[in-house]
Amino acid sequence: MTRPVQHRRVTIVDVARHAQVSTTAVSKVLRNAYGTSPSMREKVHQAIAELGYRPSAAARGLRGQTYTLGVMVPDIANPFFPEVLDGVTSWLRDTDYQVLLAPGCAGELAEAKTIDSMIDRSMDGIILIAPVSPRAHLEHVAGTIATVIVGRHARSTIFDTVADDDIAGAALVVDHLVSLGHRRIAHIEHLETEPSCIEEMPNMVRAEGYRRAMRRHGLQAEIDVVSRTYTREGGFTGARELLDRPRRPTAIFAGADIAAMGALEAVAQAGLSVPGDISVAGYDNTPFATFSQVSLTSVDQAGRQIGADAARLLLERIADRARRSAQITLSPTLVVRGTTGPPPAG
Amino acid sequence: MTRPVQHRRVTIVDVARHAQVSTTAVSKVLRNAYGTSPSMREKVHQAIAELGYRPSAAARGLRGQTYTLGVMVPDIANPFFPEVLDGVTSWLRDTDYQVLLAPGCAGELAEAKTIDSMIDRSMDGIILIAPVSPRAHLEHVAGTIATVIVGRHARSTIFDTVADDDIAGAALVVDHLVSLGHRRIAHIEHLETEPSCIEEMPNMVRAEGYRRAMRRHGLQAEIDVVSRTYTREGGFTGARELLDRPRRPTAIFAGADIAAMGALEAVAQAGLSVPGDISVAGYDNTPFATFSQVSLTSVDQAGRQIGADAARLLLERIADRARRSAQITLSPTLVVRGTTGPPPAG
DNA sequence: ACTGTCGTGGGTAACGTTGCCCAAATGTTT
DNA sequence: AAACATTTGGGCAACGTTACCCACGACAGT
Known part of the structure; x- marks a missing residue:
């Protein structure tokens, strides 16, 4: 019966002390920034492993990045969206980004609330699937946070779109x-x-x-x-x-x-x-x-493809907010099955 | 063609200045804490509205609460989970909490990574649906963050459970x-x-x-x-x-x-x-x-009921981390339809 | 008039991380 | 040998919010 002691969280300061370097050094290693020697990297990585350190996303968010991407889906019960999501997450598998899903956005008001809440959480970027907000509002959002819009047949200078040729x-x-x-x-x-x-x-x-x-x-x-x-x-x-x-x-x-x-x-x-x-x-x-x-x-x-393209564009836009916007249109295909046939005679 | 100027975010300091009060005062009003007169509340609310201020979850997270709850679902494509989620979100509708979904947790390793990422983001609490992690790991998680576990037939002193009587x-x-x-x-x-x-x-x-x-x-x-x-x-x-x-x-x-x-x-x-x-x-x-x-x-x-109960227990646990743990077991019912009938004769 | 109590408001120091700057040591060119 | 570039590491000040304190005035009970 282990006593559930409330441990203080391990911070970058603890790691620095344990590795006998400065907090700056640890931070540099974490972000593999310029100015780290192999020996220092080694020491820091070991200290991180020994202490089980994990960076606080909140503190990072206050300074800039949170390594969090948001995806808004209009209706979680529609079986098409899991597929898109699957494309997103599999593209991001080997990155440091974590995807979080914001559910239940029925109507323009709820949608705006959801988008705001993602901005409040300092997410690095968002993917909006078939949003219903007015065009001007989307432009405003995209001015605040890196944004990729899925489904809308729109063209903007500041957000990218991925859509099927409906x-x-x-x-x-x-x-x-x-x-x-x-x-x-x-x-x-x-x-x-x-x-x-x-x-x-x-x-x-x-x-x-x-x-x-x-x-x-x-x-x-x-x-x-x-x-x-x-x-x-x-x-x-x-x-x-x-x-x-x-x-x-x-x-x-x-x-x-x-x-x-x-x-x-x-x-x-x-x-x-x-x-x-x-x-x-x-x-x-x-x-x-x-x-x-x-x-x-x-x-x-091709839901998976749509999701993967959206993720790719989002990472590109995060890397360069000023880059030219891209519009990807995917060609659909027809899958003929048993519910269609010739009309009844007469 | 509006120029997408990168506005600096409106902060509590801006609100305080605009309302001619201290930042402390604004903070108190936001959390409706003790020590605010009606007239001050009025001024602050007006300033918030005029400036369109929204609190930064990152900064809040650094100090304590983020008003964010995480839900981990094992398989987003299984149509049962949207129902549970619906119960969760509808219970939380009128609260300040925002629900975020962490998708795609196949296997113990991915699950641990997902849970960690929610802890890193200083979420106020998490709901884990049918987690596969070993018991000891769940206890450890629950010692770090308010936790409700759905589906597991377990009994713990530090996390609550909601399950169906399977x-x-x-x-x-x-x-x-x-x-x-x-x-x-x-x-x-x-x-x-x-x-x-x-x-x-x-x-x-x-x-x-x-x-x-x-x-x-x-x-x-x-x-x-x-x-x-x-x-x-x-x-x-x-x-x-x-x-x-x-x-x-x-x-x-x-x-x-x-x-x-x-x-x-x-x-x-x-x-x-x-x-x-x-x-x-x-x-x-x-x-x-x-x-x-x-x-x-x-x-x-009764997926909706399960979700609503889980949300309720989570809020209770966030309010009092030391309270006695609860286990809710819901009785299932059978819905007889067309795929069952008498066995073939002979 | 003198002590408490209450209501009201503000000052300040964290929380954990990172970007900017600077200092020392080392290597390279003239 | 002097001047300069490069590498390696650290100090420090934010980022936006809140919890903990303290100060002030008003008012009640002695």
Whole structure:
């Protein structure tokens, strides 16, 4: 039964004393800065190991770096985001940076609070995934802290962006469905309740891509969009509305797998079969879509790659805040599975 | 085109000057400490608002509190954890605390690194979900930082625990299957590669609960456990092994929904129907299980409640580090759905 | 009038780290 | 041999906040 004594934390001063050098020396070794001899490095490293010293991020933060990167995800329950996160962390594996996730940011207000809290904690940089804040606010944030924005189709001089080509992704789905013989193809989009900087958001671009592709195929008269959210609930009610139409669509393209999931439920509940009576496609190619009982046709936007690129850009921007901004656009691919097929005859 | 000037951060000194009071006064108002008159509070609050002041967590951390709580999750892709997290954040909604998530902790080494990084960042407290570290290490951590452990069936004087009664949960599944007429009920368990403090882990307790329930029904001869991991892959290969048995089980109880998902795939791939040829049950009652196309019978362990309890205990422990430790055990319930039914005749 | 007590406010020294500067010793060029 | 460059190490002052003290005036009870 060891007594849980409250030890005072080992500091750089303890290490310096133990290694018989100055605190400056220890600090230099820690940051492998200029002006350290091999023998000194040796002594210091040994002292660090013997005392089990760990630098205080708080004290470092007060002076500058914290070696902490923040990632904001809009919805932790959406299975697409873990994949992006995985890309981020695996890119940072061999660095000194620690990634921390800020969860639960529903709405512009909560998002601003979350971003502020990351700034307050002196993080070295942040990755914002599909933020809903107005453009001007993002610019302001990026002026304060190194920032990479994922998903938004924006171009700024002070932040970098990584996004999927949502126009192309939506076109892949429409092209696929048209080539199967569909004409009445409907879309379930995500609509923010607070309308700010709409046209930059990935969901809006997907809807626009759908419309353009439909027009390209001469199907402008068949364009049919219902506005919900990218959630199971949104997909469910959206699909139900579509199924109640006098001329029911023969295919539903949901802007996200999680919405497609809800749509599939609505279709099943209506007693219709997939893809016999109606085809359903999603977006994101989440693990759920690959599940063989579901086998959802979906657009793959390479979440891991997005995450890795975002991490890389963030490190570059931390190293040089004034460097030219970069915009990376990744090309999506279509993964055809069992939920899409030819429309019913007649 | 606003020029992105690098503003110096607004500090407590600026606020003090602007409000014509001392920094001490501002600090007191911020923490609503003793010794502030209403008029002073008024002045300070106005100055804070006018300057847009935000306290630096780094500086606060150096002195004591950071108002930051850390949550470690073992696997961000497992859909059960978002639910727990949701419970945590909703309980903390109206407090000054910010929750940060530390992702990706596969294995004991990565876990230790993650915990250390939270301690380095002077977090006020941490919630560890199903940690795999040895008992002694957890005690040591809890001696350094306020700690609540979720999932482990442990009892300590210095950390609190919240767990589901996994023995009872496993029994619910076995009882249900037996009442349907099953006898050959197999179990897919999760086995850590690094074997430390095995018997405390929820997965091991579930397996033990399965064994006890089988014995209670006089089915000790039918006990059949395959060891994998709580992943889709683990469930898939585990189920395949079970299906290849000369005397194939009539029911499979996977220790987690995500493993049950893999098991369902293996069953489908073997050309068997659920629940006609074989029944499948899971654990956690994740959103996936509720999906009507899957309709997985599963044990609900009230993730939101677990998270809320953990948050509450953590705040209590932060307020009083010496208080008696608490152990909360929640009773699971069984949600019967479509993947379980009577065994095939003969 | 004299001692306490209370309410109100401020001064100051940390907390642990790092960037800037300077000093001494050593090596290199003219 | 003198002048200069380079390497090696340390002193010191921040960074922004808070806990601990002390000072002052007002007011109550002797």
